[in-house]
Amino acid sequence: MAEEFDVLVLGGGSAGYAAALRSVQHGYSVALVEKSKLGGTCLHTGCIPTKAYLHAAEVADEARSSEKYGVNVDFNGVDMAKIKEYKDGIVAGKYKGLTGLLKMRKVQVIEGEGKLVSQNEVEVDGTKYKAKNIVIATGSTSKTFGLPLSDKIITSTEALELDYTPKSAIVLGGGVIGSEFASAWNSYGVDVTIIEGLPNLVPNEDPSIIKIMERTFKKRGINFNVGTFFKDVEETSDGVKVTLEDGKTFEAEICLVAVGRGPVTEGLGLEEQGITLDRGFVMTDKRLHTGVGNIYAIGDIIPGLQLAHRGYQHGIFVAEEIAGNNPMIVEDINIPKVTYSEPEIMSIGYTQPMAEEKFGKDDIEVIEYNLAGNGKSSILGTSGIIKMISVKDGPIVGVHGIGSRIGEQIGEAQLIVNWEAYPEDVATLLHAHPTQNEALGEAAMALFGHPLHG
Numbered sequence: 001m002a003e004e005f006d007v008l009v010l011g012g013g014s015a016g017y018a019a020a021l022r023s024v025q026h027g028y029s030v031a032l033v034e035k036s037k038l039g040g041t042c043l044h045t046g047c048i049p050t051k052a053y054l055h056a057a058e059v060a061d062e063a064r065s066s067e068k069y070g071v072n073v074d075f076n077g078v079d080m081a082k083i084k085e086y087k088d089g090i091v092a093g094k095y096k097g098l099t100g101l102l103k104m105r106k107v108q109v110i111e112g113e114g115k116l117v118s119q120n121e122v123e124v125d126g127t128k129y130k131a132k133n134i135v136i137a138t139g140s141t142s143k144t145f146g147l148p149l150s151d152k153i154i155t156s157t158e159a160l161e162l163d164y165t166p167k168s169a170i171v172l173g174g175g176v177i178g179s180e181f182a183s184a185w186n187s188y189g190v191d192v193t194i195i196e197g198l199p200n201l202v203p204n205e206d207p208s209i210i211k212i213m214e215r216t217f218k219k220r221g222i223n224f225n226v227g228t229f230f231k232d233v234e235e236t237s238d239g240v241k242v243t244l245e246d247g248k249t250f251e252a253e254i255c256l257v258a259v260g261r262g263p264v265t266e267g268l269g270l271e272e273q274g275i276t277l278d279r280g281f282v283m284t285d286k287r288l289h290t291g292v293g294n295i296y297a298i299g300d301i302i303p304g305l306q307l308a309h310r311g312y313q314h315g316i317f318v319a320e321e322i323a324g325n326n327p328m329i330v331e332d333i334n335i336p337k338v339t340y341s342e343p344e345i346m347s348i349g350y351t352q353p354m355a356e357e358k359f360g361k362d363d364i365e366v367i368e369y370n371l372a373g374n375g376k377s378s379i380l381g382t383s384g385i386i387k388m389i390s391v392k393d394g395p396i397v398g399v400h401g402i403g404s405r406i407g408e409q410i411g412e413a414q415l416i417v418n419w420e421a422y423p424e425d426v427a428t429l430l431h432a433h434p435t436q437n438e439a440l441g442e443a444a445m446a447l448f449g450h451p452l453h454g
Contacts, residue, residue, distance in 0.1 A: 002121065002128040002129055002130045003129050004129070004130040004132075005029045005030060005129065006023070006029045006030065006133065007019070007020070007023040007028050007030045007031075007132070007133045008030070008031045008032075008134050008135070009030065009135045010033050010122060010137060010138060011032075011033070011034065011040065011137035011299070012037075012039065012137075013039065013043075013137060013311065014299065014309075014315070015139070015299030015312065015315045016298075017032065017107075018312040018315025018316055018319075019137060019314075019315035019318050020032045021105055021107065022316045022319035023322065025319075028322075029108075030108065031107070031110055032102065032109050032110065033114035033122060034109060035111070035112060035113040035114070039094065041139055041140065041141075041300075042308040042311075043091060043095060043098070046308070048090060049090070049091055050177075050180055052087040052091075053087060056083045056087075057342070060078055060187045060188060061342065065381070068381075078188045080163050080164050080165045084160075084161070084163050087160065112124040112125040115268055115269045116269040116275075116295075118273065119292055133294045133295075133296070134296070135315075135318055136265075136268070136282060136295065136296065136297040136298070136301065137311070137314075138263075138265060138301055139264050139301065140261040140263055140264060142155035142156060142257065142261055142262075143261060144257050144259075145259055152240050153233055153235065153254075154255070154257065156177055156181065156256070156258060165185075165188050165190060166185075166190055166252075166253040167190065167253050168239070168253045168254075169182075169190050169191070169256060170193050170252040171258055172195050172230055172233070172242070172255065172256065172257050173195075174195075174200075175204070175258065175260065177258040179194070179213075180340055181258060182194050182217075182341070183222070186222050191223075191252070192222050193225065194222065194223070194225070195224070195242060197229030199226055200214065200226055201217065202345060205339075206347065206352055206387060207352065208368060208387050209345055209347065209385075209401075209402045212383075212385065213402060216342075216343050216402075225248070225250070229245050230242055230243065231243045231244055231245045238253070239252055240252055240255040242255060261300065263280045263282070263300060264300075265277060265282060265301055266280065273292055274291075275291075275297075280301075282301045283303075284296070284297050286329055287317075287329070288314060288317060288318055288321070294322075296318045298314035298315055298317075299315070302314070305332050305335055305337070310335050313330055333349060336410045336411075339407075340407060343384055343403050343404055344402070344407040345402050345406070345407070346399075346402075348398070348400075348413050348417045349389070349397050350389060350398040352364075352387075354398075363391060363392050364392060364397075365392055366387065366389050367388050368385045368386070368443075369386045370383075370385055370454075371385060371436070373442070373454065374434075376436045376438070377439070380405065382404035382405070383403065384401065384402040384403025384404075384406060385402060386439045386440060386443040387399070387400040387401065387443070388444060394422070395420040396416050396421055396426070396444070399417055403436070405436065406436060409436060409440060412440055423444050423445075423447040424448045426440065426441065427448040427450065442454060
């Protein structure tokens with residue numbers, strides 16, 4: 001007889017382990033199948049290690065500019081081997097904590113590669129396990145567009161393992177991943193060029209944010225070519241050569257392929273059980289059900305934003321759904337986003353073009369509060385804006401910001417949007433002085449028609 005569980009989760013990344021932990025809290029017997037390491041991409045090759053690298057980059061920038069604050073520091077460059085050691089220590093500590101947490105909560109972790117063999121069975125390395133509910137959470141992997149990876153042509157996974165600082169780098173893709181690596185490498189002293197086929201860097205952001213991002217990157221010396229896709233990448237005797245569709249060429253020591261991430265669903269037996277796939281993504285209804293048996297799919301394998309906290313939310317949602325608690329659906333538009341480059345970007349809700357299309361150009365109100373008026377931003381030496389968008393005589397439907405450390409303001413920003421706060425609601429709240437958080441209050445006051453410092 002196959003061992004049976006109330007809930008079996010296939011994949012131990014952010015989405016998968018969140019589903020497992022919440023299911024246990026409801027008193028269910030839970031198994032979690034993971035072929036690699038618990039924590040998935042986010043912990044080992046994504047969110048956590050990249051942010052460790054970006055913090056090291058921030059320290060490098062602060063050391064370079066320390067004299068203007070009256071602090072005399074000699075900056076002698078970065079030691080990538082030491083940065084990697086620092087990053088590995090952070091990851092190892094979080095991994096140990098997660099492993100211990102799942103053990104303490106009595107989630108049975110099954111090591112190996114799982115495959116769906118019926119609507120209520122998963123096979124792992126020849127052993128079958130039955131489940132009343134199955135949750136597919138196998139995550140994503142870096143897209144390569146067929147480019148052969150090597151020591152010189154790498155993805156973000158390999159980039160995080162470099163123990164040296166390249167003299168120059170080409171980054172294919174100017175989205176979140178590409179912009180974050182370009183920012184960090186520039187801080188480390190690397191000559192960086194971004195190639196983005198779309199007309200702008202970070203193309204999913206609000207136009208006002210994009211404009212400031214591109215201007216700041218230029219000022220920092222980060223080169224970029226937008227509006228033309230690459231045609232070919234080839235290795236040379238001393239590096240790589242990238243050829244664009246218009247014939248223009250770029251050369252560097254290494255090339256980072258940061259053109260997005262694709263779902264990991266091949267070979268899992270999903271289609272054989274009647275589950276619908278589209279370009280590898282699992283198609284579900286709004287409640288994350290696949291339409292087959294009691295099988296759900298969550299996280300990066302679902303079309304939409306590929307973010308760890310979206311995965312957490314999906315995992316919690318499905319556990320509550322299985323428990324019959326009718327949880328609230330959170331649309332992707334209302335999921336907070338942060339790009340941890342320098343400057344940082346935070347955004348939630350509708351951009352101005354999206355709001356104009358959704359509500360009508362004449363039925364929205366927009367305000368931009370310049371961080372030049374914010375005391376803490378001046379202390380930090382950063383420029384940027386907070387942009388708020390509301391429906392006329394209605395709630396705030398979009399909050400966007402750019403500037404050093406501005407990502408820390410996403411907490412209140414997402415509460416404003418998700419609680420459908422009106423400008424006057426936020427305008428009357430106190431925001432501690434001097435903080436960058438005040439900029440949210442100032443923007444809301446301006447949107448309400450009663451600016452204080454604007």
